[in-house]
Amino acid sequence: MRKIIFLALFGFASVVNAHEQKAHVHGVAELSLAIEDKGGVIAFEAPSESIYGFEHAAKTPAEKKARDQAMDKLKNLGKILAFDATLGCKIQVDKIDAFVTDDDDDHGHSSHGDVHASFKVNCSKPLKNSEVSFSFSNAFSRLNTLKVQIIGDDKQSSVELKKGNGKIKL
Numbered sequence: 001m002r003k004i005i006f007l008a009l010f011g012f013a014s015v016v017n018a019h020e021q022k023a024h025v026h027g028v029a030e031l032s033l034a035i036e037d038k039g040g041v042i043a044f045e046a047p048s049e050s051i052y053g054f055e056h057a058a059k060t061p062a063e064k065k066a067r068d069q070a071m072d073k074l075k076n077l078g079k080i081l082a083f084d085a086t087l088g089c090k091i092q093v094d095k096i097d098a099f100v101t102d103d104d105d106d107h108g109h110s111s112h113g114d115v116h117a118s119f120k121v122n123c124s125k126p127l128k129n130s131e132v133s134f135s136f137s138n139a140f141s142r143l144n145t146l147k148v149q150i151i152g153d154d155k156q157s158s159v160e161l162k163k164g165n166g167k168i169k170l
């Protein structure tokens with residue numbers, strides 16, 4: 001467990017670092033799910049535009065409310081990412097963060113906002129060969145594509161879910 005989670009997080013961190021060098025793609029979020037036996041870790045990354053509608057730091061009460069409501073939806077990940085109910089999985093927030101990076105890029109932004117989140121998953125039965133369902137469009141209507149990477153001990157796969165909805169076999 002420890003090794004695969006370390007690899008998943010390390011891989012994610014390097015993706016995040018690379019990501020900050022180049023423009024992110026609005027409407028596209030990335031999620032990785034690393035599983036081993038009865039547990040796993042989930043890492044999620046998205047432009048804040050796709051999560052709560054803007055990229056600058058929230059200033060007005062309305063903006064803060066929009067941000068907080070969207071972040072709450074992400075915190076309650078179990079409502080939009082469901083493991084097989086018979087596995088008795090619990091999803092816990094590890095870290096969740098929204099931040100703005102200044103960027104003198106060439107595509108019309110003075111800054112970019114990103115949301116990063118990570119979660120721990122603990123189940124009472126092994127996750128292998130079970131199905132996980134995603135219904136992200138319920139929470140994040142601006143999301144066009146959710147790129148999902150599944151990392152297991154003997155396989156790795158990538159799936160793109162339109163509007164962040166669909167099912168993936170682990």
Ligand SMILES: [Zn+2]
Nearest residue numbers: 055109112113
């Ligand atoms: Zn942007």
